[in-house]
Amino acid sequence: MISSLIILFTINIPIFIVALILFSGIIITRSIYFTKKYLPLIKTSQEYNIEYSGILNDAVLNFTSLKVYSAVDNFSHTLKKKREEANVYRNEASKREFTYGAIANLIYLIVFAILLVYAIKLYSNNLMSLGNFVFFINAMVSLKASSTDFTWSYIKIGEILVRLKNSYELLYEDYNYDDDYKDEIVVNKGQINFDNVNFKYTNNYVLKNFNLEIKSQEKVGIIGVSGSGKTTLVNLLFKFYNPESGRILIDGQDIADYSTKSIYKVLTYVPQETILMHASILDNIKIAKMDASYDEIVKACKRAELHDFIETLPQKYETIVGERGIKLSGGQRQRIALARIFLKDAKIVIFDEATSSLDNNTEFKIQQNINKYFKKETIICIAHRLSTLKEMDYIVVMDNGFIIDVGTPKEIIPKYDKVDFKSET
Numbered sequence: 001m002i003s004s005l006i007i008l009f010t011i012n013i014p015i016f017i018v019a020l021i022l023f024s025g026i027i028i029t030r031s032i033y034f035t036k037k038y039l040p041l042i043k044t045s046q047e048y049n050i051e052y053s054g055i056l057n058d059a060v061l062n063f064t065s066l067k068v069y070s071a072v073d074n075f076s077h078t079l080k081k082k083r084e085e086a087n088v089y090r091n092e093a094s095k096r097e098f099t100y101g102a103i104a105n106l107i108y109l110i111v112f113a114i115l116l117v118y119a120i121k122l123y124s125n126n127l128m129s130l131g132n133f134v135f136f137i138n139a140m141v142s143l144k145a146s147s148t149d150f151t152w153s154y155i156k157i158g159e160i161l162v163r164l165k166n167s168y169e170l171l172y173e174d175y176n177y178d179d180d181y182k183d184e185i186v187v188n189k190g191q192i193n194f195d196n197v198n199f200k201y202t203n204n205y206v207l208k209n210f211n212l213e214i215k216s217q218e219k220v221g222i223i224g225v226s227g228s229g230k231t232t233l234v235n236l237l238f239k240f241y242n243p244e245s246g247r248i249l250i251d252g253q254d255i256a257d258y259s260t261k262s263i264y265k266v267l268t269y270v271p272q273e274t275i276l277m278h279a280s281i282l283d284n285i286k287i288a289k290m291d292a293s294y295d296e297i298v299k300a301c302k303r304a305e306l307h308d309f310i311e312t313l314p315q316k317y318e319t320i321v322g323e324r325g326i327k328l329s330g331g332q333r334q335r336i337a338l339a340r341i342f343l344k345d346a347k348i349v350i351f352d353e354a355t356s357s358l359d360n361n362t363e364f365k366i367q368q369n370i371n372k373y374f375k376k377e378t379i380i381c382i383a384h385r386l387s388t389l390k391e392m393d394y395i396v397v398m399d400n401g402f403i404i405d406v407g408t409p410k411e412i413i414p415k416y417d418k419v420d421f422k423s424e425t
Contacts, residue, residue: 184262190378197246221389224398288340
């Protein structure tokens with residue numbers, strides 16, 4: 001820019017003065033315009049994008065829970081809304097930038113045309129050489145390109161701030177479930193049958209000709225070392241994976257014949273590690289039942305031995321738990337997950353080390369509440385500690401994808417009391 005202005009200064013002072021005023025004016029006004037009109041919109045758009053990224057991050061980390069509680073559609077809607085709000089401001093910013101750019105270009109063309117006519121007159125009157133005339137045109141074109149590049153730095157900043165991957169499609173594509181066309185399963189009893197199920201993740205079978213019958217309203221404990229196939233049973237039951245062969249039946253109905261969404265409606269699940277959304281305690285519990293009333297949520301929290309703790313917080317149920325629930329202890333996060341299962345009315349309830357993060361006193365109270373409030377539900381409890389399963393009707397011991405023992409707690413607990421089920425061998 002400076003070299004181009006110097007060239008114009010050596011060619012003709014009036015042309016230099018007009019060019020200096022033109023391009024200085026464009027740069028200064030464009031910078032002010034961007035600062036006042038453009039960048040605030042980009043900033044607002046970025047704020048919505050940050051919210052969007054936080055929700056997306058939480059949703060991906062909690063994707064299993066969202067699917068289980070059939071809350072994917074709700075969070076997909078939230079993601080869409082945040083993205084659309086960000087795009088509204090981004091589009092408005094683009095419109096303003098385009099409008100200003102069009103006006104600036106029009107002014108440049110008008111001034112350049114006037115200067116060109118003036119330069120032609122100078123050349124025709126032998127007051128400007130052909131070489132200077134060519135230099136004049138090149139300098140004006142160079143100034144235009146340089147000033148545009150200079151002011152585009154503001155636009156580039158805005159572009160970088162709002163440039164995020166559209167990975168949110170994972171959550172709200174129309175094809176999240178490829179079996180929505182199937183019928184909805186209807187479950188009245190909650191009986192589960194694994195019928196000659198074979199399954200492998202890679203080369204080795206995790207389950208081989210596996211058979212297990214869990215009758216309606218039974219409380220069944222499943223125990224085994226890591227890698228014995230306990231969690232695989234849950235993954236197959238929720239249709240996260242499909243068995244290579246064999247059938248999984250609920251009330252005599254093969255789950256492969258029914259839509260995944262309807263399966264989630266009759267199952268509920270408490271994982272070993274609970275990762276919460278960056279939202280309020282209320283919203284984190286509500287994903288289990290989006291239309292739940294406040295009173296229903298309070299009742300669920302009382303059953304999960306969580307209500308008294310929430311009442312000690314300044315904002316109570318509106319307390320934000322932080323990203324991944326970082327503001328809460330492991331036990332408090334686990335009780336939120338337990339509150340979800342008390343809130344959701346499901347025929348089959350699955351616990352995967354659900355009380356492992358709780359102290360003995362709280363675990364005992366919750367076990368009492370589970371026995372008290374889940375009388376008509378089928379319960380599957382996966383555990384590493386035998387003491388967790390002492391209230392079960394019977395315990396299934398697994399190893400390498402096979403059932404190696406079945407019995408009541410009084411039979412199994414003394415028999416395997418000294419076995420370290422947390423080890424992998």
